[in-house]
Amino acid sequence: MEKYKELVAKAREAMEYAYVPYSKFKVGAALLTEDDKIYTGCNVENASFGATNCAERTAIFKAVSEGVTHFKAIAIVSSSTDFTYPCGICRQVIGEFMKQGEIILENAEGEIKVYAFNDLLPHHFGQEELNK
Numbered sequence: 001m002e003k004y005k006e007l008v009a010k011a012r013e014a015m016e017y018a019y020v021p022y023s024k025f026k027v028g029a030a031l032l033t034e035d036d037k038i039y040t041g042c043n044v045e046n047a048s049f050g051a052t053n054c055a056e057r058t059a060i061f062k063a064v065s066e067g068v069t070h071f072k073a074i075a076i077v078s079s080s081t082d083f084t085y086p087c088g089i090c091r092q093v094i095g096e097f098m099k100q101g102e103i104i105l106e107n108a109e110g111e112i113k114v115y116a117f118n119d120l121l122p123h124h125f126g127q128e129e130l131n132k
């Protein structure tokens, strides 16, 4: 998984900025655009817990807010020893912009898992459904 080493490293850098006074669970994400730019994000919690934004969506919203909407891959790391999988809301948001891409997870030991988007969210509800 050599090609994803830089992406995972960027996710780890972003994780350091995680704002997590409540859960203490840091997450970092790095998004690879179709033209090989990288956007990063961390989770940002709130005293009103439901207002929390996950690292994955932070990265995606940063990119989309700059006009970039096509992605090839997203790397996700956390302060846990285990792999951290994107939550259901983030899978739905990832699917809006990255149907063919890959989701890369790294655990604390540096082991990497790569999933096709469809393996993590089969039968995705997308734009096409609204036009049927």
Ligand SMILES: O=c1ccn([C@H]2C[C@H](O)[C@@H](CO)O2)c(=O)[nH]1
Residues within 6 Å of the ligand: 020, 023, 025, 026, 027, 042, 043, 044, 045, 052, 053, 054, 055, 056, 076, 084, 085, 086, 087, 090
């Ligand atoms: O894939 C995930 C899973 C959880 N979180 C965040 C949300 C919250 O701040 C903390 C605990 O759920 O981790 C993410 O950012 N991404």
Ligand SMILES: [Zn+2]
Residues within 6 Å of the ligand: 054, 055, 056, 057, 086, 087, 088, 089, 090, 091
């Ligand atoms: Zn999430």
